[in-house]
Amino acid sequence: MERTFLMVKPDGVQRGLVGRIISRFEDKGFQLVAGKLVQATEDQAKKHYAEHEGKPFFDELVGFITSGPVFAMVWEGDDIVALSRLVIGKTKVTEALPGTIRGDFAAHTPFNLIHGSDGVESAEREIANFFAQHELLNYTRSVSSWI
Numbered sequence: 592m593e594r595t596f597l598m599v600k601p602d603g604v605q606r607g608l609v610g611r612i613i614s615r616f617e618d619k620g621f622q623l624v625a626g627k628l629v630q631a632t633e634d635q636a637k638k639h640y641a642e643h644e645g646k647p648f649f650d651e652l653v654g655f656i657t658s659g660p661v662f663a664m665v666w667e668g669d670d671i672v673a674l675s676r677l678v679i680g681k682t683k684v685t686e687a688l689p690g691t692i693r694g695d696f697a698a699h700t701p702f703n704l705i706h707g708s709d710g711v712e713s714a715e716r717e718i719a720n721f722f723a724q725h726e727l728l729n730y731t732r733s734v735s736s737w738i
């Protein structure tokens with residue numbers, strides 16, 4: 592069973608899309624492990640986007656992610672890293688297909704509503720950046736054998 596870090600960005604929180612975004616992952620059959628509304632610190636944001644340090648949009652990105660609360664989540668499911676990125680859609684809004692979260696709700700690239708880990712290792716690092724171990728809950732859903 593794989594875990595991933597998903598985060599509704601400040602634009603998604605401000606636009607009141609947290610519930611609808613969570614529904615996309617519930618609809619897919621993934622299991623929620625943890626979730627909280629948090630104000631990311633500059634340090635957390637820089638760690639989260641460390642791979643983009645030095646790029647022209649890095650400062651803007653850190654400023655954007657710390658501009659208001661985010662809704663940070665951990666979800667689990669088989670192949671969830673790859674599958675959740677399909678649910679999310681492409682980074683650039685001009686490439687995000689209808690039916691994906693970004694394709695349906697996002698209109699400008701930096702404001703693409705949601706982050707999803709791009710690998711199992713980055714998921715572990717990103718989860719540790721936002722959650723303590725005791726916040727990650729283990730429980731069994733009766734429907735899991737049907738998903």
Ligand code: IDP
Nearest residue numbers: 648652681682683700701702703705706707709
């Ligand atoms: P991802 O969020 O789809 O994994 P990344 O390439 O990791 O995409 O980029 C992280 C975030 O940085 C994007 O979601 C977007 O908000 C922002 N971003 C990416 N490329 C650009 C760009 O060229 N200009 C401005 N912002 C960008």
